Amino acid sequence: MAQKTVVYPYIPNSVPQVKAQMLRELGAESMEEFYADIPQELRLQRPLDLPPPLLSEYELRRHVQGLLNRNRTCQEYLNFLGAGCYQHDVPAVCDEVNARGEFLTAYAGEPYDDHGRFQALFEYTSMMGELLEMDVVNVPTYDGYQAAATALSMAARITGREEVLLPRAICPDKLSKIQDYLRPDLTIRLIDYDPRTGQLDREALRRALSPQTAAVYFENPSYLGYIECHGAEISALAHEQGALCVVGVDPITLGVLTPPAGYGADIVCGDIQPLGIHMQYGGGHGGFIATRDEERFVMEYPSRLFGIAPTCVPGEYGFGDVAYERTSFARREEGKEWVGTAAALWGITAGVYLALMGPQGMAEVGEGIMARARYAMMQLGRLPGVRVPLFQAPHFQEFTVNFDATGKTVAEINRALLQRGIFGGKDLSREFPELGQSALYCVTEVHTREDILRLVEALQEVLR
């Protein structure tokens, strides 16, 4: 039986008569002529073995939405997971703007035909610059891991040194990325934390610092949720040895916390996912890197940097690439690392978020998160056998909850919470065995008092 010809809605010239006419105009007998350079022995001599197509949009919708409907979301369950991906409220305007077809489907046009893309990204970097109190911010890289790895590489190039000092209380996945990225050129040494306060062990740092040290890196808040309160001392120690201070920061904290530039950071990096970007099963990340406006820093960025410039018409804002010759687009392997498609749409989205929030919104969201997290810590701390937090230090939105004295493992507890419609905190027992049966809980502005009390009651039952 002859196969029915399909006209594909996404492929205008799939109409057989059109195809035939185009072939005729090209003087071609068949499509075969166009593939003449591909040797027969490299040709696939059969159709691809793929599932049968769902040609109509309705069939496709039934199938894909049917698969997706098997997921249970953080709107349906009560979620206390964070650990690098955060559930915050996403303002409707963020989704509205990043769904605009003009932004969604643009790519790499010139600063004339894509003026709006350049301006939106320049405004994103400008608002990040205010949040961070730094004058240079890149067009986003892939994610916070990449931002940290590149920030450390930049520090090594700037100082001409080959060793970086990282906190041991870092997310092991992030450390894995940094190790992979720095392997060819740099040595990584880990600095321990004070078991009581979680703060970076400054004595150990002092001993580890040397004229080989390119950078000291730490995070605020730290991976384990507490705030590192000795930034000024750490950066001073680094600077004494001629090293740079690189700080990873969660930008949503900066309405209330001092930005790293305020305690001596030379390069600041992090992830913009908390700023108006949905979690998307970990698919919503974008990385930022920020520095002072000094040539020796600027020339080491691998990323696109968009700058503002005049046009030939007075009063017109123009934009363009700053110091393009740095990049691999201009100089291939002689450029700094590489640049390519990364996370521009999330940059625009984070800009929309900051524009919506304003100074007041950022202060309120930061304070509100801290209040809720503290409330949660106080309530959980009243449960018998539960220690919270493990570290005596101020916390932002995440905190450690230790269950050693309950006789139950985090895995057991989380299974029981799941049955009650709750995603308990991240199990830390494998990543940080010295913390025993501890979990990393995250509370943000999306949690109400009732949500927190529901968790407490569920734990009460589970631990009974």
Next chain:
Amino acid sequence: MSEDITRHRYENGRPKLRRFHQARWDEPILFELSRPGQRAYLVPPVEEEIRAEVGDVLSTLPPAMRRPHPPALPELAQPQVVRHYFRLSQETLGTDLNIDVGQGTCTMKYSPKINEQFARSPKVTELHPLQDESTVQGILEIIYRLEQILKEISGMDRFTFQPRAGSAAIYTMASMIRAYHASRGEGEKRDEMITTIFSHPSDAACARTAGFKVITLYPDEDGYPDIEALRAAISERTAGLMITNPEDTGIFNPRIADFVRLVHQAGGLCAYDQANANGILGITRARDAGFDLCHFNLHKTFSSPHGCGGPGAGALGVTRELEPFLPLPLVAFDGRRYYLDYDRPQSIGKVAPWYGVVPVLVRAYAWVMSLGAAGLREVAEIAVLNNNYLMKKVLEIPGVRAPYARGKRRIEQVRYSWEDLYRETGVHSEEIGLRAADFGVHYWTSHHPWIVPEPCTLEPTESYSKEELEEYAAILAHVAQEARENPEVVKTAPHNSTIHRIDHAPLDDPARWAMTWRAYRRKVGGGG
């Protein structure tokens, strides 16, 4: 009776060029719109009971950690924010608006709207990556199924989706090649990576970042990668080959299997940058040419939108031999349930957080499911047919050539040269592009270095109709004619775009460049 309006829209039976003018809102920078006290979004308030119990939570911070004054962000009401960004969106020429064949190598195809609905479903957006696997079986199944599809398209044995775009996948391939040689005790020795000048700049740059010395092969006089140059380059120091095919010229290297064989004989691995896969889907496969690794850009070939430059996704496939080195975790299926497999002792570890850019994976899966095997082949064939049709129309314009492979067809794109027109008129390729913007289309010269003089690269994909291809060629023909008759109009373009010719000098001057508004205010001072 009134006059037939359509009469004026055609000339010699063909539609006249559009009297395009892009939106020009003269939109201020957001900071200029700020008015003290305005609010665009209210944060959920902290309940009284919480407030009563925790007190002044900021007082728990040491003074040095407490931000002394709020960040100097703009203060706006919500309608102002929306209007501002909608105006900027109107000043951006997305693929949804234009005949986007001018951004060669980028595969600017149509991104189906139904797939956008899937990607934006709460069933995708509201998932946390650490949720219990039992609650994410749907999304894991989609990722698993997408892997099976790409295995069949490439012939490879296993895929990771962790790299967050094409260049990240290229880097990951280089990192895996490094791990492979290290596992065989040859890590120190094999420190050279070979690529070609018509492969993407990232094939060279990522290899260098991963620690390799880069050897770049230039084409022979017909534009094919030079196999003699390859023979001269390979040695016991060869770690591998990272190469595009067809190259950015749209020319397929017919000796690709020989290239791979020679590198294998020297003990190297071969990585296939499949950024240019759109014309060969279902025609030829990476594995069949002997490659050990390959990657696809799901935001190009597999229709996910480009998002102003990401998020994208780099799907990276390998043979059984390289599988142990893939980043972790991988999505696996035990016959009953889908799960994340972390038990991979030789893995290079993480190259990015979590499991990849999940909304892009959902769109790519839906796109393939809407087409099937016959549909994918149709994509490839029409992309190639469109490219050759456009090439015929473009080459009818005096002053333009398609260097190399004389008289031969191309695969999915063509690198043209306006050298002849430039010699005749003094008009550069770049200027042709800026004038083309006046007619509502993009145009891209080429990656550097410009081996082809006065280049431009056009890639029509399968998404444009015959008439649209004719319109694009007619725009170029018109601009070429202007270059001869009235070069000033081309050299001062754009005229109908949002803004006029930019003074680039400050962008390369440390004293004047400004990457943020605060830096700009500091450097220029004053103002309105």
